[in-house]
Amino acid sequence: MSSTDDVRGVALRAREASHVLATATRATKDAALEAMAAALGEHEDAILAANAEDVGRAEAAGTPANIIDRLRLTHERLEGMAQGLREVAGLHDPVGEVVRGSVLANGLELRQVRVPFGVVGMIYEARPNVTADAAGICLKSGNAVLLRGSSSARSSNAAIVTALRGAAESAGLPADVVQLVPGDSHDSVKALMRARGLVDVLIPRGGAGLIQSVVEESTVPVIETGVGNCHVYVDAAADLDKALAIVLNAKTQRTSVCNAAESLLVHEDVADEFLPRVIDALRAEGVTIHGDTGFAEYDGVVEATDEDYATEYLSLDISAAVVDDVEGAIDHIRRYSSGHSDAIVSEDQATIRRFVAAVDSAAVLVNASTRFTDGGEFGFGAEIGISTQKLHARGPMGLPEMTSTKYVVVGDGHTR
Amino acid sequence: MSSTDDVRGVALRAREASHVLATATRATKDAALEAMAAALGEHEDAILAANAEDVGRAEAAGTPANIIDRLRLTHERLEGMAQGLREVAGLHDPVGEVVRGSVLANGLELRQVRVPFGVVGMIYEARPNVTADAAGICLKSGNAVLLRGSSSARSSNAAIVTALRGAAESAGLPADVVQLVPGDSHDSVKALMRARGLVDVLIPRGGAGLIQSVVEESTVPVIETGVGNCHVYVDAAADLDKALAIVLNAKTQRTSVCNAAESLLVHEDVADEFLPRVIDALRAEGVTIHGDTGFAEYDGVVEATDEDYATEYLSLDISAAVVDDVEGAIDHIRRYSSGHSDAIVSEDQATIRRFVAAVDSAAVLVNASTRFTDGGEFGFGAEIGISTQKLHARGPMGLPEMTSTKYVVVGDGHTR
Known part of the structure; x- marks a missing residue:
């Protein structure tokens, strides 16, 4: 089976899961986030063992020490990831928020309400902590997430995602609200960038080269993050x-x-x-x-x-x-x-x-x-990245920036 | 000179003009809109003569009557276009609106304010009235606009844009806040879609085929409009x-x-x-x-x-x-x-x-x-299109949807 088929498969499952997640209550989502935080502790041995594999591979390949440091997980870093998930549970749920509303002259009631995007694709580099951070922010904002981390962190990411999926399921959500994109090659990234209609938004996080290539090649709408001169x-x-x-x-x-x-x-x-x-x-x-x-x-x-x-x-x-x-x-x-x-x-x-x-x-x-210029400093509580584009979100992106809106129009047999 | 060079040339001039327009006061912009409305009347003979050329060409080519009807301008239709520009002048200016604001714990003042995108590209089909409508909405929202209408309406569009540019200039704005994209071929559309960094947003308006091709080929961010099943x-x-x-x-x-x-x-x-x-x-x-x-x-x-x-x-x-x-x-x-x-x-x-x-x-x-589902029905006063995508704007797009935001952070020597 080709990368494209593999990626379409996970994207279709993500879309199914997103329908459930989009209408889940805040209580369910917060319970899932708490369970995910706990699961990182329960799976600590497995995650650290997987991370040791990644670090070993990176050392054997002569990777620079600062990159290896970013790749390495410890008990403390796992605790930090769990704490981050708990903090996201404590944040206001953006879904359902009424952005504006009015009654029109003809009596139609008009409300613009926040809704999840649906399926979010994250493409990111070395740090495995992004795996838990992104999963938490996406879940709270009602979005199923497809995670495509760096191949250098593949064992760590797989172990983390296993823990998170089990936790989501234990809270009554489909495990497929969090998935890794299969495949290590650029083909799988390419398939993700071409999954228009299945994936609603792509967020690349990493160096200028990564972001440039996603912006150039993607037919899925992209939120560009992070290059700062x-x-x-x-x-x-x-x-x-x-x-x-x-x-x-x-x-x-x-x-x-x-x-x-x-x-x-x-x-x-x-x-x-x-x-x-x-x-x-x-x-x-x-x-x-x-x-x-x-x-x-x-x-x-x-x-x-x-x-x-x-x-x-x-x-x-x-x-x-x-x-x-x-x-x-x-x-x-x-x-x-x-x-x-x-x-x-x-x-x-x-x-x-x-x-x-x-x-x-x-x-x-x-x-x-x-x-x-930072989501934490601005008081957003969580940040998925800093947008440097003008469409949709600009600057630090918190939970509201991870949503779209829809109009709900209520009448009583109204016609034009 | 190639289409790409031509399009880059107008885009660079649009960017220069956008810097002036972005900081123009509402009074200046409204004066320009009123002047544009008046200019459509003053240039009526030239515009109708140009339109007759377009209609003649379309008839000679055996274009269906309903398409020719959309292409045809009359005194009444020009009056309608002028009236539309005057109505946009009467609308609230979105630029500078404070979307949210707070004082952070360290005393930093944080404001998120609406700003224009900068340069907007419009790609649209037969109706020449879109030329004036789009120019008006873009001008009021502080955006320079690059207009790429259908080649079947090229004479009409050129005559309308000549009138609008003169009016903008008479109000003290650069004429280049409104420009036609040169060239009739698909190459010029392609060059517009590839002008990332010079053009901030592309808005295609027309049939599903046009919109699909823009979405697939553009590296400039796109706001998808209008297909309604x-x-x-x-x-x-x-x-x-x-x-x-x-x-x-x-x-x-x-x-x-x-x-x-x-x-x-x-x-x-x-x-x-x-x-x-x-x-x-x-x-x-x-x-x-x-x-x-x-x-x-x-x-x-x-x-x-x-x-x-x-x-x-x-x-x-x-x-x-x-x-x-x-x-x-x-x-x-x-x-x-x-x-x-x-x-x-x-x-x-x-x-x-x-x-x-x-x-x-x-x-x-x-x-x-x-x-x-319509900007007029929703009370937005003007509508550039109806977005069917989830990023940035969804549903009828009025003036606020034609803006981005920026954060203004004011301190007194603050460091971290």
Whole structure:
């Protein structure tokens, strides 16, 4: 049987299961989430043994240590996954929420209500914890999920999904609300991307290459997540102490994440004062600065290429440029930003208003670190990813973003 | 120069213009809409002359009369287009609307605000009035628009766009907020569908074939509109007078529209009573009934094939079947519905609740005709189309559905 047949098979089962899940009560869904959390504990030995296989294979293949670290599960990490499922159980159920409603002039009652998408496909890379996180968020939002993790984590993912499926069933839901996509090859990913009509939404989570290929090849609607070439613009009217703290935090607090700053723009009027301070502070943290001519005169600054400004480093590197004014910053950001998170540091109201209006990114931050663009920080309780596209959801995606809506129109024999 | 270069050229100009339009005030946009309405009157001679060329070409090519009727413009139709633009000017501006907002525990102020998509591409068939309608809705929602109408209406569309561009400019907006996509060949459509990064959203309006090809080929995100294989289910607990009125209205009030009923399902308990009445009434209106074995015994009923149940007739035809109960109706609708509008006629609350919960369509109607699924009927004031997809917008799309959102996060030196 081909990958396409295999994938269509699981997708059809997911669709059947989704019909049951879509009308399940919150009580049933929360019971399933609690059972899933407990099951991760009960299956701990099996999951850790499966994970040891994956780690062993990765080590034998000479995988870098940081990737192996992301792949490795421990008792503590399993507890964290279980805790995440319990937290999702505690969140408000988005399904059934009335988004708007009115009575029309002819007496028809109109309500727009949240409903699940139906079947969600997740394509993601190394971390096996995403398997439980995604399953929990999808279940709570009433969606059956098809999980296609990295082949390097296949044993771990299989063991986790076995635990989760049993738990769903014990709570009275079909096991097929959570399924792994069969097959390790790209063919199975391709079949998933072509399962239009069976799969309602695809969410790729991972590097830029993965996301680009899904966007290009998928006929299933895609929610694009996560590439962040984020900027901090330090204005002439900035409080330079705040600016220094924000630049350092945005660049160095955690470098491997999509909301870390990758580019620094400084107004020329404060360049002489701010550049020596920020360059010293960044270098003290081990950051390499890729600067334009405005930065070139300072020690240790590497000359920036056009490519540097377009790069999401995810490392202790930052591109940097001096700009004429806020319009120069806006132009630079329009040209290079990935539309994730861009920040201004300024105390001038007119300049802030202009920056906020003109910069079209998922998050525009004023006197705050780009690191705040995050479902947890925003108080969403759970996050399936950060959308950098404009359709459907933009920015951190919580449970409501995992739903569609439908109109319910109630009359009493109404005709036109 | 290739089509791709041409289309990239107009898309780049649209993007530049969109930056100005995105931050234009409502007053400026409304002034532009009023000027556009006036310009249609001022350019009436030129537009009607251009339209006569299109109609002449279509007649020479032996185009059917109903298509020519859709293509033809008159003084009255131009007045209607102008009136539509004035009505859009009167609608609430969605841009800048705060969708939600809060102050986080750390004092950060969080606001999610509506922003334009940026550049919208419209691909549509014969009617030249769509040119003005789409331009008006896009302008009010802050989006630059690239219009790719049918080649059969190319002279009319060019004359209308000339009028609209001049009007936009007279109101202080760049003319390039409204542009025609150059080229008549499929290559230019293809280039538009591949302009990811330059075009933010594509909205195809037209027949199923057009929409299918856009969905399959586009790398630009698509909002799918309009195919409606709509059902009316007459339950055992239906008021049969209401049922008869609703079926007749849904099928015959206007047959060529996406919210017309295409399929009738009747509970077996009321079949003996309802079928003779509904068959007589439908036949009296000239409707051909494609029925299953339950309908076969009645005069003039044609035997239905599986394909009939999947067909959006858009004509005086209806498929029909007798079902065991509401679950049978739900199963049938899940299998065949295009997810546009499906109705139940029943006085039984439990049955209605089950139908509304289980039928996953853009609109689920209770004791009301499917013909009510419409932006005008819903009170939206303007409609760019009816989305039958689950991502971003579902059902009639008004001005808010033509926007994305962004998060504005305001702090005072906040770091993590």
